Amino acid sequence: MSVEITDTAAAIARVRSWENQLPEGERLFEDPFARLFSGGAAADEAVELLLAVPVFRDYVRLRTRFIDDAVRAALAAGIRQILNLGVGFDCRTLRLGEIAQQGARVFEVDLAEQLERKRSILAAAGIAMPPFARLVAADFTTDFAAGLTRDLVAAGYDASVPVVVVWEGVLGYLDDVACDRMLRWIAQVAATASRLVFSYPVSRFDPEDLLPRIRAAGFVWLDDASLADVYGRYLPGEPPQGGDLYRFAVAWR
Numbered sequence: 001m002s003v004e005i006t007d008t009a010a011a012i013a014r015v016r017s018w019e020n021q022l023p024e025g026e027r028l029f030e031d032p033f034a035r036l037f038s039g040g041a042a043a044d045e046a047v048e049l050l051l052a053v054p055v056f057r058d059y060v061r062l063r064t065r066f067i068d069d070a071v072r073a074a075l076a077a078g079i080r081q082i083l084n085l086g087v088g089f090d091c092r093t094l095r096l097g098e099i100a101q102q103g104a105r106v107f108e109v110d111l112a113e114q115l116e117r118k119r120s121i122l123a124a125a126g127i128a129m130p131p132f133a134r135l136v137a138a139d140f141t142t143d144f145a146a147g148l149t150r151d152l153v154a155a156g157y158d159a160s161v162p163v164v165v166v167w168e169g170v171l172g173y174l175d176d177v178a179c180d181r182m183l184r185w186i187a188q189v190a191a192t193a194s195r196l197v198f199s200y201p202v203s204r205f206d207p208e209d210l211l212p213r214i215r216a217a218g219f220v221w222l223d224d225a226s227l228a229d230v231y232g233r234y235l236p237g238e239p240p241q242g243g244d245l246y247r248f249a250v251a252w253r
């Protein structure tokens, strides 16, 4: 089975679209947009592959809620920029009303073709991205830093004020070189008091290896928790088997 990295975003959207089928009181988030992105044979394959890990659905549900709450907390603390790296078909910009209410700006970064796909799927549904959101293309596996900084600044990004950086479901697809290159770049564009929130598979990054690298890039820890821990914060009952396979973290500068 061959799954393109860009197809994984459609698979994540598919999993998010199932949340609406749960009774209202059991949902971890509301995402009326996810179903728009969840179709296609390529997504079917990606869903099948990802859900071969039984805890994967809980991973997507919990990371979505964990990161929603981290973004809300950053907004409540006065942060007014959101930088979403590898945004895929995530629709926080449209679904978190607090972003518009607080007058925050959003910068969504992904591969050019993925951003174009997102824009055209939304357009076909009659939905335009709001004016406070800008889509900026980059390929993290290349020497992207100078070009991305320039394009973000041209789009209105201000590296002198704090930002909340969202790095959701992306680290698992990066090798060590790309991970460290991204961390160095994030540290350059994230002013003091910025926050970095991310999820990662333990199969790819051992926390004992990853966390010191994030500290070395200039971040201080707030929270690094296993899926099982985060399950206990949001859901009743015992965490599922495999609750140690994924982790969620917030770091700050």
Ligand SMILES: C[S@@+](CC[C@H](N)C(=O)[O-])C[C@H]1O[C@@H](n2cnc3c(N)ncnc32)[C@H](O)[C@@H]1O
Residues within 6 Å of the ligand: 005, 006, 008, 009, 012, 013, 085, 086, 087, 088, 089, 090, 109, 110, 111, 114, 138, 139, 140, 141, 142, 167, 168, 169, 170, 173
């Ligand atoms: C698993 S999806 C997660 C999407 C989104 N963050 C979410 O949680 O819904 C991974 C995303 O990372 C993007 N991505 C992967 N490799 C990338 C690269 N080298 N440069 C830029 N984006 C990349 C993919 O295009 C895809 O949209």
